[in-house]
Amino acid sequence: MSDKFDNVSVGKKANVFFDGKCVSHSVFFPDGSRKTVGVILPGSQLTFNVGAPELMEITSGTCDVKIAGEAAFKTYTAGTSFKVAENGSFDIHAKDEVNYVCSFG
Amino acid sequence: MSDKFDNVSVGKKANVFFDGKCVSHSVFFPDGSRKTVGVILPGSQLTFNVGAPELMEITSGTCDVKIAGEAAFKTYTAGTSFKVAENGSFDIHAKDEVNYVCSFG
Numbered sequence: 001m002s003d004k005f006d007n008v009s010v011g012k013k014a015n016v017f018f019d020g021k022c023v024s025h026s027v028f029f030p031d032g033s034r035k036t037v038g039v040i041l042p043g044s045q046l047t048f049n050v051g052a053p054e055l056m057e058i059t060s061g062t063c064d065v066k067i068a069g070e071a072a073f074k075t076y077t078a079g080t081s082f083k084v085a086e087n088g089s090f091d092i093h094a095k096d097e098v099n100y101v102c103s104f105g
Numbered sequence: 106m107s108d109k110f111d112n113v114s115v116g117k118k119a120n121v122f123f124d125g126k127c128v129s130h131s132v133f134f135p136d137g138s139r140k141t142v143g144v145i146l147p148g149s150q151l152t153f154n155v156g157a158p159e160l161m162e163i164t165s166g167t168c169d170v171k172i173a174g175e176a177a178f179k180t181y182t183a184g185t186s187f188k189v190a191e192n193g194s195f196d197i198h199a200k201d202e203v204n205y206v207c208s209f210g
Contacts (some may be wrong), residue, residue: 004117
């Protein structure tokens with residue numbers, strides 16, 4: 001997995017969640033799609049409610065994640081990913097600084 | 106000032122400073138130059154030491170800034186900017202959520 005996205009547009013205004021425990025910037029692709037590149041600070045225990053379906057790709061760090069409807073938390077590390085259904089939610093516990101790429105739809 | 110940078114590359118890993126009080130992502134331009142798009146959380150009072158000269162353009166929010174060598178703090182808001190000399194430093198106090206673009210060199 002490359003450490004950059006090329007030939008994109010990037011939003012100058014950050015997306016700040018949970019008082020800064022999660023911060024991302026929006027990335028826009030030539031095909032009109034959007035992703036975010038984001039970070040979750042170490043020790044954060046957050047619950048995200050999603051609208052459109054989301055693919056969360058962990059690019060660095062370790063986190064425990066429980067997706068709504070699943071029985072237990074699973075551990076995700078760099079190079080792994082999980083999907084969240086439309087209007088779903090997930091709990092994420094960052095063991096250290098977690099970087100991710102979120103894709104929508 | 107546009108709210109996006111077009112035709113760029115963006116790093117997937119965030120730059121995290123002061124335990125997350127400042128978070129940015131790196132943006133790479135076709136001419137080889139680099140900028141960061143970043144956010145400073147409300148109430149943060151930070152001191153940055155710089156290597157290469159920096160141009161800090163505030164894109165949203167209000168902050169008080171004292172550049173090393175200057176006698177007093179000055180207030181900067183969206184659309185204003187300040188320069189920091191090579192190997193200089195600056196104190197920045199975020200009155201609210203401050204977004205910025207930092208250019209180097």
